[in-house]
Amino acid sequence: MKLALLLGVIAFLLIGSVAPAVAGTVTVNDPFDGPNLDPAWTVDFDSWGWGGPSAGWTYHFADGALHVTDIADGGGVDQWSSVRISRTLQEAGDFSFALDVGWLSAEGDSDVKSLYFSLYDTGNLLARVAYGDAWVGTTGQYFTYDLVGGIQYDSGLGSLPHSGRDTFEIARTSGNLSLKIGGAEVASSLLENPAVRLGIEFKYYPSANTTFDELALYDLEGSYEVVPLPSAAWAGLGLLGLLGVVRRYRRRRAA
């Protein structure tokens, strides 16, 4: 047997048998107690396809929470300015994440701002639990979104007080996605895409008659199961490697 072919066979056996199925539970916690933002978070000012970026944000840590007190206008005319903190997940199958959030609109109804708790796969927004105040003349509302069901839950325009605090939960068990607010399930769907990013987005609509007082994060707790690639998939990868070696070997002989 020629050396290249022999190496290919060895590679096939090795890759086929050593499936790096690092299955297990990964915890994702952040008490937001400061004094700095946990470096596990990536901060970006993109628009993610909606509204515009922002030019920066102002926040501080106090009383065991991250307080966002300003989101700078990104320069766009009449559009939302956005800030996102996010962290990558290894391909997550079952998971449970709970985010304790708060908001304050000290000036009254004029605040126009949003706080989203979101989960993404590589190309899609999979699920979102949100606080949103989109109008100058009213207070905010809750809503949820998921890739399968869309906006399944909306608490109604002006349904929330000027200040409040609640827990947003995004969980999945055996493909059954469950979205909860304050411990009560408000939406669910069958959603099996692996989740790869957890994001928290802050938005503000800057204009002459809007204000932004405060959005806060008190605590994030959660965990997820890493999705292992089936061992058959790894055996397949090994087989592809072997075929590649054989093809190269044949080409060399034909030349």
Ligand SMILES: [Ca+2]
């Ligand atoms: Ca805290």
Ligand SMILES: [Ca+2]
């Ligand atoms: Ca408002």
